[in-house]
Amino acid sequence: GNSVTQMEGPVTLSEEAFLTINCTYTATGYPSLFWYVQYPGEGLQLLLKATKADDKGSNKGFEATYRKETTSFHLEKGSVQVSDSAVYFCALSDNFGNEKLTFGTGTRLTIIP
Amino acid sequence: DTAVSQTPKYLVTQMGNDKSIKCEQNLGHDTMYWYKQDSKKFLKIMFSYNNKELIINETVPNRFSPKSPDKAHLNLHINSLELGDSAVYFCASRNQGTNTGELFFGEGSRLTVL
Numbered sequence: 001g002n003s004v005t006q007m008e009g010p011v012t013l014s015e016e017a018f019l020t021i022n023c024t025y026t027a028t029g030y031p032s033l034f035w036y037v038q039y040p041g042e043g044l045q046l047l048l049k050a051t052k053a054d055d056k057g058s059n060k061g062f063e064a065t066y067r068k069e070t071t072s073f074h075l076e077k078g079s080v081q082v083s084d085s086a087v088y089f090c091a092l093s094d095n096f097g098n099e100k101l102t103f104g105t106g107t108r109l110t111i112i113p
Numbered sequence: 114d115t116a117v118s119q120t121p122k123y124l125v126t127q128m129g130n131d132k133s134i135k136c137e138q139n140l141g142h143d144t145m146y147w148y149k150q151d152s153k154k155f156l157k158i159m160f161s162y163n164n165k166e167l168i169i170n171e172t173v174p175n176r177f178s179p180k181s182p183d184k185a186h187l188n189l190h191i192n193s194l195e196l197g198d199s200a201v202y203f204c205a206s207r208n209q210g211t212n213t214g215e216l217f218f219g220e221g222s223r224l225t226v227l
Contacts, residue, residue: 034215043117043203043218044156087154100161100169101216106154 002027006090006104013080013111021075021107023064023090031092033057033066033073034101038087047075047088082111116140117219119204125225126194133190134222136204144168145187146205146216147179156203162187163209191224199226 007022025031032051036044048057053068062077073090090104117138126132138145146169147159161169162181176192191198201223205216 038154041220043220044205044216045218046215049215089156100158102158103156106156108154 002031002092002094002102004090004092004102004104006088006107008105008107009087010108010110013109015082015111015113016079017111019075019077019080019084019109021088021090021109023073023075023104025071025073025090025092027071027092027094027102029094030068031094033064034091034093035062035064035073035075036089036091036103038089038106040086044089080109080111082113085109085111117204117206117217119202119219119222121222122220123223123225125227127227128194128196130194131190131192132194132224133188134202134204134224135186135188136219137186138204138206138217139185140206140208140217142206142208142217143184144207144209145181145184146207147187147189148203148205148218150201150203150221152200160187160189194224194226196226199224 003026005024034049035047037047038044048059050057050066056065064075087106087108089106091101119136144163146161150156159173160179165181178190181187201221203221204219
């Protein structure tokens with residue numbers, strides 16, 4: 001079956017630090033990959049996505065590149081802000097029409113001023 | 114306007130009770146979901162409906178019964194609540210035809226069973 005593995009949290013960084021949150025996946029075929037973010041007290045919202053190998057998704061200074069050879073989709077940001085504090089979820093959709101997203105366990109990120 | 118809205122946002126109840134959580138989306142989507150998020154933030158799909166028809170049922174106890182009166186609503190009824198049902202329940206929606214995989218989530222309903 002499909003699975004997503006994320007680095008364990010929590011992650012605590014100082015403002016303006018470089019961020020990497022690792023994500024690897026197992027899936028049949030050619031999945032689409034996503035990063036969702038959950039701010040405190042809110043539902044999840046899509047941060048970025050990539051639908052095929054070598055695609056780079058980007059949004060709000062965050063980037064992730066779909067690497068088929070390493071089955072990875074690591075999230076990066078060059079300079080984090082306090083407002084980036086949230087829980088980040090890596091997810092995949094297998095594109096076989098079963099309409100199901102498989103999520104990783106989430107990584108809690110805290111940015112301190 | 115809230116795109117995916119859930120009620121109630123907080124629910125505290127005793128073991129053995131029956132409770133419902135309602136979800137409505139005004140995005141015109143044809144597919145709706147219920148996800149359960151446990152205390153460790155792990156998200157697991159429970160159900161999915163497309164145009165009022167059940168398409169995903171992920172080995173959820175039959176104490177949980179979803180109901181979709183129309184494609185804009187997906188309600189979750191839980192019978193004989195147990196301590197382990199305490200979690201945040203998220204409703205989500207999408208359009209099946211878009212094939213982008215993006216889900217739109219509600220703000221969650223936090224259920225606490227005492």
